Amino acid sequence: MTSAAPEGPVAPPPGWLSPYDYGVIGNQHTAALVSRHGSVDWACFPDFDSPSVFARLLDRRSGGYHEVRVTEPCQSHQQYVPGTNILTTFFELDRRRVLRITDFMPVGPVIRAPEGEPRIVRRLDARGGPVRAEVRAQPRFDYGRLVPTWTVEGEAAVAQGPPARMAFTSPWPWRIEAGGIVSTGTVAPGAPLFLQLRWGEDPGPEPSPVQLQAGTEAYWRSWVSPDEAPLRRVAARWLPWVERSELVLKLLSPADSGVFVAAPTTSLPEWPGGPRNWDYRFVWIRDAAFTAQVFLLLGHVKEARAYVDWALARAAELRPSEDLRVVYRVDGRPTPEESELPHLEGYEGSRPVRIGNAAYGQRQLDIYGEILDSALLLEPVDPAFVRGHWDTLRALADRTTELWNTPDSGLWESRGEPAHFVHSKLMCWVAIDRAIRLAETFGQSSVAKRWEPVEEGLRSAILARGYDPDRGSFIQAFERPLLDASALRIPVVGFLPPSDPRVLSTLEAVERTLDQGGFLRRYEGDDGLPGPEGSFLLCSFWFVEALARCGQMDRALRRWQSLLDAAGPLLLFSEEFDPVRHRPLGNYPQAFTHIGVLRAALALGLVGSHA
Numbered sequence: 040m041t042s043a044a045p046e047g048p049v050a051p052p053p054g055w056l057s058p059y060d061y062g063v064i065g066n067q068h069t070a071a072l073v074s075r076h077g078s079v080d081w082a083c084f085p086d087f088d089s090p091s092v093f094a095r096l097l098d099r100r101s102g103g104y105h106e107v108r109v110t111e112p113c114q115s116h117q118q119y120v121p122g123t124n125i126l127t128t129f130f131e132l133d134r135r136r137v138l139r140i141t142d143f144m145p146v147g148p149v150i151r152a153p154e155g156e157p158r159i160v161r162r163l164d165a166r167g168g169p170v171r172a173e174v175r176a177q178p179r180f181d182y183g184r185l186v187p188t189w190t191v192e193g194e195a196a197v198a199q200g201p202p203a204r205m206a207f208t209s210p211w212p213w214r215i216e217a218g219g220i221v222s223t224g225t226v227a228p229g230a231p232l233f234l235q236l237r238w239g240e241d242p243g244p245e246p247s248p249v250q251l252q253a254g255t256e257a258y259w260r261s262w263v264s265p266d267e268a269p270l271r272r273v274a275a276r277w278l279p280w281v282e283r284s285e286l287v288l289k290l291l292s293p294a295d296s297g298v299f300v301a302a303p304t305t306s307l308p309e310w311p312g313g314p315r316n317w318d319y320r321f322v323w324i325r326d327a328a329f330t331a332q333v334f335l336l337l338g339h340v341k342e343a344r345a346y347v348d349w350a351l352a353r354a355a356e357l358r359p360s361e362d363l364r365v366v367y368r369v370d371g372r373p374t375p376e377e378s379e380l381p382h383l384e385g386y387e388g389s390r391p392v393r394i395g396n397a398a399y400g401q402r403q404l405d406i407y408g409e410i411l412d413s414a415l416l417l418e419p420v421d422p423a424f425v426r427g428h429w430d431t432l433r434a435l436a437d438r439t440t441e442l443w444n445t446p447d448s449g450l451w452e453s454r455g456e457p458a459h460f461v462h463s464k465l466m467c468w469v470a471i472d473r474a475i476r477l478a479e480t481f482g483q484s485s486v487a488k489r490w491e492p493v494e495e496g497l498r499s500a501i502l503a504r505g506y507d508p509d510r511g512s513f514i515q516a517f518e519r520p521l522l523d524a525s526a527l528r529i530p531v532v533g534f535l536p537p538s539d540p541r542v543l544s545t546l547e548a549v550e551r552t553l554d555q556g557g558f559l560r561r562y563e564g565d566d567g568l569p570g571p572e573g574s575f576l577l578c579s580f581w582f583v584e585a586l587a588r589c590g591q592m593d594r595a596l597r598r599w600q601s602l603l604d605a606a607g608p609l610l611l612f613s614e615e616f617d618p619v620r621h622r623p624l625g626n627y628p629q630a631f632t633h634i635g636v637l638r639a640a641l642a643l644g645l646v647g648s649h650a
Contacts, residue, residue, distance in 0.1 A: 054099055055387050056080075058307060058627040059607030061096075062117050062126040063287065064159070066144035067294040070303035071159055072096060072627075073142050075115045077128050078106035084205070084238040085157040087293070087300045088320040088368060088375075090181045092205060092238070097306060097392055098383040103179030105207075105236055107140055107161065110171045110223075117609060122282065123259035124290045125252070126609075136167040138226060141252070146294075149246050149254025157238035160248050163210075165226040172226055174234060176207050177219035182380050182394070189215050196220045208235045262289060264337050271337065273644035274637075280603060281640050283610040284633035285337060288330050291630050293369045297345025298322040299330045300369070302614070302626035308389035309615050309625045313570035316389050318396050319614075319626040321374050323366050324350060325450060326630055328409035333637045335416050343417050344424055350410045351431045362442070363435075365403045365452075366396055374399045401448040402457065407439045408466030411473040412532070418477065429481055436474035440493045443467035444500075449516075450525060455567030459517035461505035462525035468497040469532050501534070506541055512548035513541070521563040522552040524578035527585045537589040546585060553578075556618035557601045573615035573624040576602070580635025587642040595643060602639075612636065 061072040061080070069089065071082035080095040080102070094102035113130040120127060120141070130138040141162040150156045163172065178187055180200040187198035187205070196213040198205045207213070210232040211224035226232055233248040246254070263285055264271050266278065274281045292299045302319035309315035331346035353371055354363060366374050375395035383392040414432055418425040425432075443464065446457035471494045478487035504517040515523035526545050530537040553560045558574030559582055579602055586595035605616050607623065612632040614625030 057607075058613050058623045059609075059611070061627070062119065062128075062142075062609050063290065063303060063611065063628055064124055064126050064142050064144050065290040065303065066146040066150075066156060067290065067292060069144075069157060070290060071142075071144065072304070073117075073126055073128065075117045075128060076106070077108065077115070077130070077140055078104050079142075079159060079236070080104050081304060082159070083303075083320070086369070087291075087303055088318075091183070092178050092180060092203075094179065094183050094383065096304070097386055098183055100384070101179060101183045102383065103177050103183060105159075105176045105178070106174070107163065107234070108173045108175065109138055110173055113138075119283070119286075119609060120256060122263055122286075123256050124286050125256055125259070130170070132170065134168060136165070136170055138170040138172060139164045139166065143252060143255050145251040145255050147254050147258025149251060149258075156242075159236040160251055161234040161236075162248065162252065163226045163232045163234070165228045165230075167228065169225050169227045172224065174209055174211075174222040175219060176221075176236070177217075178205055180205075182392075183383060186218050189220060191215055191220065194222075204239060206235075206237045206241065208233075208237075210234075259286065259289075264339065268338050270641055270644075274640035276644070277603070277640045280606065280610055280636055284636040287611065287628050287633050288334070288630055288637075289342075291628075292330070292342065296369055297331065297342055297347070297349045298327045298367075298369060299346075299630050301326050301631065302629050304626045305394055306389070306392040307386050307613070307624075307626045309572040310389075310570055311387040311624075312389050313572075314389075314391065315568060315570060315572055316385065316391060316393055317626070318377070318394050319629075321366050321396060322369055323398075324353075324363060324406040325365075325403070325409050326634075328406075328413045329634045330630060331413050332416055333634055333641075335413075335420070336641055337637070340417075340420050343413065344421055347410070347413050347417055347425070347428070350413070351428050354410070354431050354435055362402055362438075363406055364399055365401055365406060366399050397454075398448075398452045401452060402442075402445070403450060403452070404439070404442055404445070404447045404463040405450050405466035407435050407442075408469035408473070408532075410435060411470045411477075415473040415476055418480065422480075425477070426481055429477070429483075432474065432477060433483075433486065436470055436490060439467050439470040439474075440490065443471075443493070443497060451561055451566065453566045455565065458515075458519060459504075460523075460525075461501060461513055461516060462523065462528065464497060464501050464505060464517075465525075465529060465532065465534055468494060468501065468534060471497065472533075498534075510548055511544035513545050515562055515564065519564070522549055523562040524549055524553055524559050524575065524581060525562075527578070527581040530585060530588050531581075537585075542585075543589060546582075546589065549582070557598060558605075558616055558618045573617045576605070576612055576614065576616055576629070576632040577635040579616075580632070580639040583639040584635075584642040587639070587646045590646070592643070592646060595639075599639060599643060602636075 095104040125143040180203040185200040187200035209222040305318035306316035335343035377395040377397040379391040449460035513526040515521040559578040611628040613623030613627040614629040
């Protein structure tokens, strides 16, 4: 039973950091979380969904880490190099001395290997006087199950745990200690030093760390949409949040694939100590479509085109009467079966720790609408590309006509019995509506006419069975009069105009029922899982977008500001949030939430500019 978070503070166990104490770096093939204390506590190599090398995030004792320690008392904080995914951690000591660690994963043209370069580069700079530092590396391969053996030669060390291999370099000699390696020395002002953590075999001659840093910085800055881009100007009042969300989503996008993993982490709990701990290191058709759509609005046509191409390639692989999967690996293969890792203690003791995701076996009908909606948005800017995929798009629409009246698991991936979820019907309507528009654009009027009765049937069913006049709201599922925040998408996708009384009354009912301290829960009722969860940040941003579209700007802006105040110091968001204890919950950083940030900012800017 999902429920509101319990009232009152609950102290976390000692020794754990908040997700907001971490920044994320990545190379568009994998990512790492770096704490404000200078420790890499989560990294999977060589890919997002590979086994972890560092997992102290999920197990303080045996998960593995790589850290830089200052041997004196200090204060620390982090910030990103502007316009990039390069992270800087500052250690402030006495007498105005500062040690700065600049962390990045090389990316861009400077990287010669097309599959990316799975390494972390850590630059050390001192200011105001010399700083003594200690470096410790404790890799633990295969999710902490394998302690490597070491070969150490001076400033180079190699951890072996067949078939894994990882090389570590330091400016100072390594020594083996307690199953790991330690290196100590002094960083002098004006003399930057580099640490490197490199996965796999030695690549041979390569650019210097300084060249890698310069190339990586140039890559991120050349990609992020410029301030003068039309829709960036629309949301210019909130540029720091817009830019950070844009960069995080690109970091979570495996290079040139057009798709996006939902998050770089697994099993960060939706409530501490609870069992709602999921692996999000995969590609959800829906999440990736949302990202591609908002990227298209920001002018990133290449990424939107690549997503549609990827999604339609999955559709083209289907056999007759076979459904699209909900979730895939980046390369299009099925996700691994969901399993548990009982040897890991879990974040704040939250078990089980899971890898893989059982959602791959569910039917979720909304994904057909997400793909066709993305194609329609792309068509005005790349008509030849969309027209070239018309046969597959038409097949998806035909499949939607066959499936729309069947129950499914819904976008929240309920683990209870399938139902006739209203949001699923809504997105089936979107699929047929967008297919009709594309058919008419391509001169296929006879095909469009064949789908029109289905579109009308969907509309009638949603209005007759999906709206409860007693509650004054669209509901979660046919014959299930519970409130669900997904109803906020009804005016966004154009099913009804924002001024429709049923839309307006739904907004009021959703707020009245699902609001918790200015944040929204996803839904009422039993979802087949035990324990509570936090407020769902995407739904909270959806509410801002819906209010803006309905012309309620003052309410929208008040909620928007509260949501921005819930970001971490690096402007990163998790999946969920506990407004009572003001703490992030769920996997981090979460693509879904950053999509919501961008869509809400654009809606506020567009509506406000015409007010």
